[in-house]
Amino acid sequence: MKRTGAQIIWEVLVREGVDVVFGYPGGAIMPAYDTILGYPIRHVLVRHEQGAAHMADGYARASGKVGVAIATSGPGATNLVTGIATAMLDSSPIVCITGQVPSKLLGTDAFQETDITGVTLPITKHNYLVTEVQDIAPAIREAFYIARSGRPGPVLVDITKDAQQASMDFEPPKGEVRLPGYRPSQQAIQTEIEKAIELIDEAERPLILAGQGIVRAEATRELLSFVEKAGIPVACTLLGLGGFPATHPLSLGMMGMHGEAWVNNAIQEADLLIALGMRFDDRVTGNLKTYAVKAKKIHVEIDRSEINKNVKVDVGLVGDVRDTLLSLIPGCKQRNRSEWIERISLLKGDSAVRDIQQLPYHDKLYAAHVLHDLWRLTDGKALVVTDVGQHQMWEAQYYKHDYPRKLITSGGLGTMGFALPAAIGARFAKADDEIWVVVGDGGFQMTACELSTCAQEGIKVHVAIINNGYLGMVRQWQEFFYNRRYSATPMRSPDFVKLAEAHGLTGIRVTKREEIAGAVERARATPGTVVVDFRVEQEDSVYPMVPAGADLNDMIRRPSPIVETGEDP
Amino acid sequence: MDRPILRTFIAYVEDRPGVLNRVASLFRRRAYNIESLSVGRTHIAGISRLTLVLEADEDGARRLEANLYKLVNTLWVRDVTHTASVARDLALIKVKANATTRAQVLQLCEVFRARTVDVAPEALTIEITGTGDKIEGLLDVLRPFGIIEMVRTGMIVMTRGAEEAEARFDSIPARSADSGAA
Numbered sequence: 001m002k003r004t005g006a007q008i009i010w011e012v013l014v015r016e017g018v019d020v021v022f023g024y025p026g027g028a029i030m031p032a033y034d035t036i037l038g039y040p041i042r043h044v045l046v047r048h049e050q051g052a053a054h055m056a057d058g059y060a061r062a063s064g065k066v067g068v069a070i071a072t073s074g075p076g077a078t079n080l081v082t083g084i085a086t087a088m089l090d091s092s093p094i095v096c097i098t099g100q101v102p103s104k105l106l107g108t109d110a111f112q113e114t115d116i117t118g119v120t121l122p123i124t125k126h127n128y129l130v131t132e133v134q135d136i137a138p139a140i141r142e143a144f145y146i147a148r149s150g151r152p153g154p155v156l157v158d159i160t161k162d163a164q165q166a167s168m169d170f171e172p173p174k175g176e177v178r179l180p181g182y183r184p185s186q187q188a189i190q191t192e193i194e195k196a197i198e199l200i201d202e203a204e205r206p207l208i209l210a211g212q213g214i215v216r217a218e219a220t221r222e223l224l225s226f227v228e229k230a231g232i233p234v235a236c237t238l239l240g241l242g243g244f245p246a247t248h249p250l251s252l253g254m255m256g257m258h259g260e261a262w263v264n265n266a267i268q269e270a271d272l273l274i275a276l277g278m279r280f281d282d283r284v285t286g287n288l289k290t291y292a293v294k295a296k297k298i299h300v301e302i303d304r305s306e307i308n309k310n311v312k313v314d315v316g317l318v319g320d321v322r323d324t325l326l327s328l329i330p331g332c333k334q335r336n337r338s339e340w341i342e343r344i345s346l347l348k349g350d351s352a353v354r355d356i357q358q359l360p361y362h363d364k365l366y367a368a369h370v371l372h373d374l375w376r377l378t379d380g381k382a383l384v385v386t387d388v389g390q391h392q393m394w395e396a397q398y399y400k401h402d403y404p405r406k407l408i409t410s411g412g413l414g415t416m417g418f419a420l421p422a423a424i425g426a427r428f429a430k431a432d433d434e435i436w437v438v439v440g441d442g443g444f445q446m447t448a449c450e451l452s453t454c455a456q457e458g459i460k461v462h463v464a465i466i467n468n469g470y471l472g473m474v475r476q477w478q479e480f481f482y483n484r485r486y487s488a489t490p491m492r493s494p495d496f497v498k499l500a501e502a503h504g505l506t507g508i509r510v511t512k513r514e515e516i517a518g519a520v521e522r523a524r525a526t527p528g529t530v531v532v533d534f535r536v537e538q539e540d541s542v543y544p545m546v547p548a549g550a551d552l553n554d555m556i557r558r559p560s561p562i563v564e565t566g567e568d569p
Numbered sequence: 570m571d572r573p574i575l576r577t578f579i580a581y582v583e584d585r586p587g588v589l590n591r592v593a594s595l596f597r598r599r600a601y602n603i604e605s606l607s608v609g610r611t612h613i614a615g616i617s618r619l620t621l622v623l624e625a626d627e628d629g630a631r632r633l634e635a636n637l638y639k640l641v642n643t644l645w646v647r648d649v650t651h652t653a654s655v656a657r658d659l660a661l662i663k664v665k666a667n668a669t670t671r672a673q674v675l676q677l678c679e680v681f682r683a684r685t686v687d688v689a690p691e692a693l694t695i696e697i698t699g700t701g702d703k704i705e706g707l708l709d710v711l712r713p714f715g716i717i718e719m720v721r722t723g724m725i726v727m728t729r730g731a732e733e734a735e736a737r738f739d740s741i742p743a744r745s746a747d748s749g750a751a
Contacts, residue, residue, distance in 0.1 A: 121591065122598050126641045129587075146641060181583065181644040305635035308628045 003170035005133040005163045006031035009097065010039040012140045015172060018068055020428045022046055022055035026072025027112060029099030031164035044424070044457055047449035049076050051421035053083020053154075054447070056094040058385060058422030060087075061408045063429035064218070066147050067094045073101055074112030077158070078119065082415060084154045085123040089412025090239060091216065093152035095143045102162040103131040116158050125153030133166035137173050145177040150184025151303040152216065186304070188317035188324050196274075196298045196315045197331040200230060203272035203296070205340045208234040209255065209284075212411075213277010213302065214243030215404045219322035223276070224248075226329050231336040233344060235263045237278045238392075239411040242401035247380075252344065256284040257546045258393040261555050262347035264546065268553045269343070270295045277301065277321040280310040281412070286552035300324045356543075356558065361513050367391060367466045367536045371398035373516045374436065374464065383426060383433040385409070387419035387443035389473040391466035393542040395438045417446030423461045424453060434462070434524070441467040441493045451503045454529040462523045463531045465496055468538045476541045480556065500531035507531045573626045575604060577656070577726050580619040580637055581644040584610060588642045592619065595636055601625065605658070605701075607723035616644065620725045654728040658721055659698045661686070662708070665715035666693040674714055681707045692717055 003011060009032050013021070020042045025033040036043055046052040049071045056067030071080050077098040087094045101110040117129045126146050128139040136159060143155040200206060214223055220243055227234055227250050234244045235255040244251055252263045264286075267273065273295045278284070285291045288310060297313040299306075300321050307316035317324050356368040371394050374382075380400050386392040386409040401407045408426055410418040419439040427435055444465050454461065466472075475489040497507030506526045510519045510533065523530040543558035582588050589608055596603055605622040625633060630648050637646045662683075666674045671693065678685060678695055681703065687694035697707055701724065708716070 117587070118590075121594050125639075179641060181638075182641045183638070303635075303639070305632050305639060307631075307635075309632060312628070 001170055002167055004031065004035065004165060004167045005136050005159065006035040006165065007038070008133070008136045008168075008170055009140065009159070009164070010036055010041060011170065011172065012137050013041060013068065014039055016141070016144045017065065020044060020059070021068040021070050022052040022059075022425060023070025024049050024052060024072070024076060026074075026076045026099065028073035028101055028161045029070060029076070029097075029164075031161060032070070032097070032099065032159075042428075043070075044428070044453065046421070047452050048447065049079035050082050050417065051424075051447055051450045051453065053080045053094065053096060054086065054415075054418050054421035055425030055428075056096070057083060057087045057090075057092045057418075058408055058425030059429045060092050060094055060152075060425075061090075061422070062383065062405055062426035062433075064216075064405070065093075065429070066144050067092075067425060069094060069096045070098075071096065072099045072112065073116070074114045076112075077114055077116040080156075081119060081123070084120055084156065086410050086413045086415040086418060087154040088123045088125070090410065091152050091212065092154065093147040094154045095140070095147050096154065096156045097140070098156065098158045099164070100129070100158045100160045103160040104162070106131070106160070116156065120156050123154070124156050127156040128158065130157060130159045130163055133163050133168045136163060137170070141173055141177050142179060146179075146182065185320065186302070186318050188300070188319040188327065192315055192317055193324075193327050193331070196317060197328060199272055199296055199298060199315065200232075200274065200328070201333045201335075204337065205270050205343070206230070206232045206272035206274060206337070207252075207266060207270040207295075208232050209237065209267075209273055209275045209278055210234050210240040210243050211237045211276060211278020212239035212243070213300070213321040214240055217277065217302075217320050217322040218404070219277075219325055220244065220404050222322050222325040222329065226325050226332075229329060229334055230332050231334075231341075232274065233266070233341060235259070235267065237281070237284055237411070238396055238409065240278060241396060242404045242406045245402040246400035247402055250341070254396050256281075256552075257286070257548075258397065258542050258544070260348075260397070261544045261553075261557065262344060264552045264555065265347045266344050267292050268294075273297045275299045275301070275313075276325070279303075279306045282310070282548075285310060286546045286550055286554070290551040292552075363512060365511060365513055365534065365536050366540060367394045367468070367534070368398050369513050370464065370466065370510075370516060370534050370536065371395050371438070373513070374438075374520065375399040377517060377520045378434055378436070381434070382406070383408070383430055383435045385419045385423035385426060385435065385437050387437075387439040388414045388416045389440045389443060389471070390468075390476065390540075390542050391438050391440045391472070393473075394466070397542075416440075416443035419443060420447050420461075420463065421450045421453075424450060424457075424459065427459045427461055435460075437461055437463040439463065439465055440472060441465055441469065441496075442471045442491055444496075445493065448499070451500065451505060451529065451531070455503045455505055459529065460527065461529050463529065465531065465533050466536055467493065467496065467533050468536050468540065469493070470538060472540075473542070475539070479539070479541065480545070481547065496531055496533040500529075505529050505531060507533065509533045509535065511535045571627045573624045573629065574650070575622055576625050576630050576648060576650040577654075577724065578619075578621040578623075578633070578637075578646060578648050579726060580621065580646045581611070582617050582619060582640070583642040583644065584615050584617040585642060588617070588640075591640050591642065592637070595640065596623070599633075599636060601629075601633060605723040607725050609725075620723070622724050649726055649728055652728050653730070654726050656700050656724055656726045657698055658701050658704055658724045659696065660704045660719060660721045662695045662697065662711060662719045663692055663717040664695065664711045665691060665717060667691055670714055674711065677707070677710050683707060
């Protein structure tokens, strides 16, 4: 059958199972936009291409499938860059399709020409510049295959306008994509598995560090069996939250810079760390020289280049974390390490009194209380999409995630403005989930234009703005490390309730803890997207905190004068 | 921990537009310092061969290999630092030489088994092939005469013996017929 390049794009996408794409039209991608109308693919018109990439990312993280973003050449393509980098650092499978100037004009600085394959080279898993119509289908198929296999990541396909306009006899490609040098699936070596089992059986104070690999590999059930057989407590990275149920008795919660002190202390006391699908990010380890020096280390990781990158390990198991767990489980001994678990409980006891949950709130609204109440009111079952900053850490601390793919957040890149568009993308993957965007007043304003997308598409997400009138995390660092010189952190914002209303949406303001339940109730009952403006304490900080580069057990704790006793919130 | 040493890698990559850029970008991004990099076609159509010399410790070398394999166009990588191999670098050196000094320069070249490839009234152009050390040695003795310009190919390396690394690519299927985008 005769097809134009522009049609072939959608022919291939439909065959890849794509039913929604996020994009923004422009000159060099117009042929593709002209032909999409003939295909069963929903197009979501974003307000800024960064939003398109985040939406594709949010869709991918919520569904486990590949998300798709579309943009034109030049500024359309460069606007995707932040979203692509976000997907790269968090290993999220997205495919970005960009229009490019006609091939004859390549390299001439033509109108809206950018060398986007050059620009995105270091922030994509792979990318393609396609100048011939017959190369479109193979490039897009390979892009999907590369994006979702092995350690997932973003792939960009840049297609010149003339390639989109040209026609050819098109036969839908069949069979597997084969790339001679690309070997995404690897199996851990049996002798290494045996070494790991030996270390696990011998360990008296072992700890599992569960990362996003658990979520990506759908390995939650296998992790549970492993944990319950070997009796090993689990700490999660930020992106690993939900990979292991937070309310499980052996769950310790989040580790690292804003992890609870007992978790970090347990890591420092452990004699064995079993890292599963995580990469020892500096936010997780603190000072590498003093990190878990008493512990032997086993690293299970799909990406060989991560082994021994930051932390030297005793055993490196390269492979899918689910497959690897399945090989570890039968070999390791049934144990309950009660002494070690008691020791951790002891570490925990000291922290409980410092917990903000123990803090009387009087007339004040604390972000921690907002997140705690939100967790309670949604039964811990909402899909929460967070942005970057203080609210992100409070969410990680106080919203207990029991299920995988229920927390979507920008971890590695720390991209402000991620949350709202990512939630819109997630909405298309999870039609029935209750979705809450948790976002600061700063991050929200970076991509607030996507409220308009919510209104136009008629989709419902709840937006909880944790509004403290500051760029809170930077303000906190200024308070701790820069003598309270609040340089460029106080932030004036528009009236978010009115802003919602201007979009034809609903806005609610909350200034007291007593109002939280009512606001949540009203937000749920209202059709369409609802913005809830939580006016929280302005100079509250996230505790505990390991200063950047400090030892993991050298934490700034919640100052004791604040800790009053007794009153239960 | 082991000390960083100069290491030599051989890598086979698909011969496609932009592949060298991907390799170079990887080294830049991961802060590897390249001592020498040379690229050329092999006797198999569509496959290029890289020889890389850079400083790395044992872990760094393993990670470099792993990072190269992450590039979709990389076919095969081998660290030949500790493998018996033949290493060659070629240099063209243009050195000042007039009627009085020419004989001296030619004599030095002979000692180093370098060839004279061009003679001009005030200069000689010399071609020398060998290991890096040998070329450095010749440069040292030529420097007092005045070196006008120099160009080097970078190191190329082949392991000794009958083993032929490329042979293994005969079994690698080319990209499927429907697959050919750059």
